[in-house]
Amino acid sequence: xxxxxxxxFESNVSESExxxxxxxxxxxxxxxxxxxxxHVDDAELAAYKAQLYARFSLSQEALxxxxxxxxxxxxxxxxxxxxxxxxNENCDSHDKQQIVKGLWEVAYADKSIAPIxxxxxxxxxxxxxxxxxxxIKAKLSVTGDEQ
Numbered sequence: 001x002x003x004x005x006x007x008x009f010e011s012n013v014s015e016s017e018x019x020x021x022x023x024x025x026x027x028x029x030x031x032x033x034x035x036x037x038x039h040v041d042d043a044e045l046a047a048y049k050a051q052l053y054a055r056f057s058l059s060q061e062a063l064x065x066x067x068x069x070x071x072x073x074x075x076x077x078x079x080x081x082x083x084x085x086x087x088n089e090n091c092d093s094h095d096k097q098q099i100v101k102g103l104w105e106v107a108y109a110d111k112s113i114a115p116i117x118x119x120x121x122x123x124x125x126x127x128x129x130x131x132x133x134x135x136i137k138a139k140l141s142v143t144g145d146e147q
Contacts, residue, residue, distance in 0.1 A: 022090045023056050025083040026099055027070020029124055032083075033103045035074065037114035047109035051102040084127035096128040100135060104142040113143070 030051055034044045049067050052058065058066060077083070087096060103124060107117040118139075125135040139145075 021086045023066055025086040027052055027066050028073040028083045030106050031071045031074035033106045033117055036117045036120045041110050043109040044106055047106045080127055096130050097134050100125050100130050101138040104139050108142050
């Protein structure tokens with residue numbers, strides 16, 4: 001009976017609620033990269049919001065709310081799995097690769113990538129089941145080292 005009740009609640013999750021959780025999970029992961037090196041500058045903050053806007057086409061008010069909620073969620077989180085699990089359940093491999101590319105864009109917004117930022121992106125890419133070759137390809141496309 002308990003299982004039936006759980007299935008009932010799970011089946012009632014609307015598409016807009018799923019989308020919102022993907023939005024929040026993405027915002028939290030992007031925020032995690034932005035704050036990984038313990039220094040958030042204006043360029044990283046602008047890249048963070050630009051990634052959210054490009055990915056979800058939000059109004060300015062909704063964008064600011066999502067950005068704030070994403071930052072708060074990342075600060076309160078004890079692990080990354082709670083965010084990557086939502087993305088794994090609702091996104092295809094192309095979407096996940098685009099998220100990883102967005103992580104690189106936020107990390108490189110200040111024209112440097114701290115080792116902790118690269119390490120965190122690698123962990124997130126692993127949790128999203130993004131192949132290492134795509135992880136490297138995304139990095140090179142953002143940093144301009146692509147040949």
